[in-house]
Amino acid sequence: MDGVAAMKWFLPVLSVVAAIVVFWYLACVPMNVKFAMMTAERQGVVVSPEGVQARRDMSAILLAVRNPVVWADTWTQDKPRLPAPHQVVAELWKTTAEVKPTSKRSLVFHAWVTLSATLAGFVIGAGAGIILAVGIVHSRAMDMSVMPWAIASQTIPILAIAPMIIVVLNSFGVQGLLPKAIISAYLSFFPVVVGMVKGLRSPGPMDLDQMRTWSATRAQTFWKLRLPASAPYLFASLKIGVASSLVGTIVAELPAGGGQGLGFRLLSGSYYGQTVQIWAALFATAILAAGLVAIISGIERGTLKRMGLA
């Protein structure tokens, strides 16, 4: 029975993945076709039309359709515009399994650098978010003064503000993990504030009246009603927050330099036209994000189950 139930979702999931991979391979053909035709022409293969000039303004899809002979080559180039799935997988394998995790050529090393800054930033951001939310819910002055700034802070493009934070902190001698963690926290505190405020305010007037009939103090209302009521909201925001944290760290690694982290791998890949390296770093980032969200989901399930809410 379990096998049958598993098949029920396994097959559709597999079909979707297969469809994405097929689409990806197909997309590689027009993306890489011009370079493939140039190489083929040099080796004496007849392509149509002949000559780079003649092909310059032609649509890539049309060229791909007219030259099936070069298709195979579009999936094996060294510096393709769009690398094929197997190239990315091979690069991931090469930079994780075949080098020592402490090597600078290892994605595990760079992922660890990014992960440590992300976790530090997430802890700072989530902590700040929760504290701000508690303040906002309990003080009208804070509600009026903090919330607009929190919203304004998120309208500033992080790409614009990240280099400034790095430079300013650098001038005070702060380098390494901390500046990245601060930018990461800058992105992750916001969803936590919004979700937590909503959660802490989720008890209705009746719940609050009930507390009053027992002469409960504000602290008791907070610990026994508002905080537990906010748990489902908190976890939803933490999941968004941790993903934002990772984005923040990656963005911070672009100007931070230092030659470490997945953000740096993305940057160096684009300097040297190493598209395969860029895609491998992108996948490493996605896997890291999925892992972080999965961990929080696991904690969420456990906590809500123990609370009787799931």
Added chain:
Amino acid sequence: MITASGLDLTFETNDGPVQALRDVNLEIEKGDFVSFIGPSGCGKTTFLRTIAALETPTGGEITVNGMHPEEARKARAYGYVFQAAGLYPWRTIAGNIRLPLEIMGFSKAEQTRRVAEVLELVDLETFGRKFPWQLSGGMQQRASIARSLSFDADILLMDEPFGALDEIVRDHLNEELLKLWARTGKTIGFVTHSIPEAVYLSTKIVVMSPRPGRITDVIESPLPRERPLDIRDSPEFLEIAHRVREGLRAGHAYD
């Protein structure tokens, strides 16, 4: 026990002031079962909330056990049962009943003793470890009543506690409530908009009418304190019900 004289309450709203209560005078004796009945907007819930110090009157006097309602609350004079059970989904039934005891600072042992005691009182002994969603609506409301009884207040204020339940469950709970009242000797204030419920339960029925909310009739029930469900077919019962209906109609004829 509870005395209101010349009680006025006006809400300030965006559309101007709304008079929720006007010149309300009422005596509730110890051990009374008093029902407040009337159409919506007649101030019956507002009056109950005023007794509980959830609303502040704008005129007149009200005392609960000879005290200001705010002091009476601090002295744990009453338990309040809301329209919805309002049980916390993250606490078990026993945990929910323990909540006011925790807030009021009872010792752990005393909490456990009292929780067991009130669970027995509402016939939910075996459900202490269940979560609210595992109980029917009627059982949840019984748990809510148990919670309001747990700290031994003399007065029980109930705001349409059975309003959301179907009639069969409601009849059953009404019967149970009368037994509970007989066993504990509490003074009960009960808001309802059901005439049979008010007549069946009460020793005193307060008929109210809206705009402005005021008392139009106070009926002392001649029915005995012991009331089987079929008392509702007796001529005395029907006569009181008739008088309540007349009172409600008179209030309505106003507008």
